[in-house]
Amino acid sequence: MNTVPRAKETEFKGRAVTLNKTEYIKGEGLKPEEYIIEISENGNACITYSDNAGRIYAEQTMKQLSSDGKRVPLCRIRDYPSFYYRGYMLDCARHMFNVDEIKKLADAMALLKFNKFHWHLTDDQGWRIESERYPILNSVSAVRKFSSFGKKKENSAYGRVYTKAEIKEVIEYCGEREIEVIPEFDIPGHTSALLAAFPELSCGKSEIEVKTHQGIFKDVICLSNEKSLEVILNIFDEICELFPGKYIHIGGDETPKAQWEACPECRNEMAKLGINGYKEYQNSFTNKVIEHLEGKGKTCIVWNDAAEGKNLDRRAIVQYWKEKSAPSAEFANSGGRLILSPFTYYYTDYDYNITPLNRTLSFKPEIRGLNEKSSVLGLEVPIWTEYIDSNERLEEMLFPRAAAVAETAWSGKTADYTDFTERFENTEKLLKQIGINAADKSLWKRSRASMPLGWLKFVKDNYSLEYIKWAIK
Numbered sequence: 001m002n003t004v005p006r007a008k009e010t011e012f013k014g015r016a017v018t019l020n021k022t023e024y025i026k027g028e029g030l031k032p033e034e035y036i037i038e039i040s041e042n043g044n045a046c047i048t049y050s051d052n053a054g055r056i057y058a059e060q061t062m063k064q065l066s067s068d069g070k071r072v073p074l075c076r077i078r079d080y081p082s083f084y085y086r087g088y089m090l091d092c093a094r095h096m097f098n099v100d101e102i103k104k105l106a107d108a109m110a111l112l113k114f115n116k117f118h119w120h121l122t123d124d125q126g127w128r129i130e131s132e133r134y135p136i137l138n139s140v141s142a143v144r145k146f147s148s149f150g151k152k153k154e155n156s157a158y159g160r161v162y163t164k165a166e167i168k169e170v171i172e173y174c175g176e177r178e179i180e181v182i183p184e185f186d187i188p189g190h191t192s193a194l195l196a197a198f199p200e201l202s203c204g205k206s207e208i209e210v211k212t213h214q215g216i217f218k219d220v221i222c223l224s225n226e227k228s229l230e231v232i233l234n235i236f237d238e239i240c241e242l243f244p245g246k247y248i249h250i251g252g253d254e255t256p257k258a259q260w261e262a263c264p265e266c267r268n269e270m271a272k273l274g275i276n277g278y279k280e281y282q283n284s285f286t287n288k289v290i291e292h293l294e295g296k297g298k299t300c301i302v303w304n305d306a307a308e309g310k311n312l313d314r315r316a317i318v319q320y321w322k323e324k325s326a327p328s329a330e331f332a333n334s335g336g337r338l339i340l341s342p343f344t345y346y347y348t349d350y351d352y353n354i355t356p357l358n359r360t361l362s363f364k365p366e367i368r369g370l371n372e373k374s375s376v377l378g379l380e381v382p383i384w385t386e387y388i389d390s391n392e393r394l395e396e397m398l399f400p401r402a403a404a405v406a407e408t409a410w411s412g413k414t415a416d417y418t419d420f421t422e423r424f425e426n427t428e429k430l431l432k433q434i435g436i437n438a439a440d441k442s443l444w445k446r447s448r449a450s451m452p453l454g455w456l457k458f459v460k461d462n463y464s465l466e467y468i469k470w471a472i473k
């Protein structure tokens with residue numbers, strides 16, 4: 001059967017029939033998101049579903065069963081997901097994609113039975129959420145003076161916020177496809193755009209510009225300043241009013257600690273709290289944000305850098321991207337939960353030479369040192385966009401690798417390359433109908449030996465001498 005992701009239980013009666021009519025029945029006692037499709041000799045399809053998601057997924061499977069919309073296999077399918085959380089992430093801070101492009105992506109992701117859209121909306125290079133409370137975020141934080149990512153240089157000013165109306169339109173469209181939109185406001189690092197509007201919230205308090213290059217930047221939020229917490233919670237409150245979902249991503253990745261080490265107020269605050277480590281210091285602040293958002297009924301997600309501090313609130317969910325399993329395993333073994341996005345398998349911003357489809361397909365959804373598999377809530381495929389500035393490039397980087405992540409997130413298993421690509425043929429046609437073009441098949445499969453060359457090419461294509469000099473200075 002041609003489904004991607006692979007359906008759980010399939011019984012194929014050996015021939016095809018012409019589809020006559022389709023009947024939907026709400027079933028009892030089914031698992032969340034479950035559906036059953038029964039196609040009988042007379043061409044009638046009877047679909048039993050557990051909830052709206054199950055109904056939508058049955059519709060998606062019906063599209064995949066038929067290559068011409070008329071002939072369908074005489075079959076019975078019972079299907080439900082292995083993982084509750086099946087996400088995709090889009091970085092709109094480095095490069096923006098318009099609402100129509102984001103909707104088209106939601107159509108594609110719904111076809112693959114994804115149910116979470118993690119929208120990375122704030123970073124050093126731009127702020128993308130309209131604020132009424134702090135209009136300076138719309139005017140100052142949203143715009144960088146020029147763009148210089150790798151070898152590409154664009155001299156004009158870039159960026160704006162998504163208006164609240166646009167964000168609501170995306171949330172509604174995704175909601176109709178049972179996709180929850182999870183906004184990310186990344187703190188306390190990756191905050192240059194925020195600090196450009198509020199330099200007084202950084203330890204150095206000096207003027208900061210919205211960044212024009214890729215990288216990790218030293219300016220971070222001063223955690224000892226009461227105003228920092230006040231402004232950040234006010235912004236989160238405004239975000240919570242806009243996004244109705246249960247989850248909210250609060251970042252926590254790649255936070256340089258040098259400014260806290262050099263800041264007398266931060267050192268005082270650490271002494272007051274009796275904290276020795278800067279990772280724990282970061283979490284003392286993050287935990288206040290988690291506490292506040294829990295009070296609003298939200299569950300926070302943080303990148304697994306934050307799990308390196310041992311005091312992270314266990315009510316948060318850790319997103320594993322850095323493939324250093326011990327801190328995440330320890331977090332999960334002591335009551336926390338995980339989402340897995342291992343970067344050498346699932347980051348689709350790397351070329352196929354570095355991360356071919358066969359590698360993405362090969363990731364077993366677990367990490368070393370985990371006591372209970374059930375602490376893995378799900379999987380997510382991220383795409384960062386420093387080097388992706390067109391929708392065309394975005395699509396070829398995401399597809400078919402996002403489909404491979406969908407495969408494992410739904411089926412719970414890795415898939416054989418040939419089996420997967422054969423099933424994907426029909427899905428690729430359906431993606432084309434949506435207007436999505438996957439990467440050329442010649443790019444999909446690579447041996448491990450291609451990786452070093454892939455990296456060399458990536459560095460050569462994306463890192464100019466000028467950038468390297470700038471980055472190390």
Ligand code: ACM
Pocket residue numbers: 253254303321
């Ligand atoms: C990340 O890739 N910095 C989460």
Ligand code: ZN
Pocket residue numbers: 202203221222223224225259260263265266
């Ligand atoms: Zn400080």
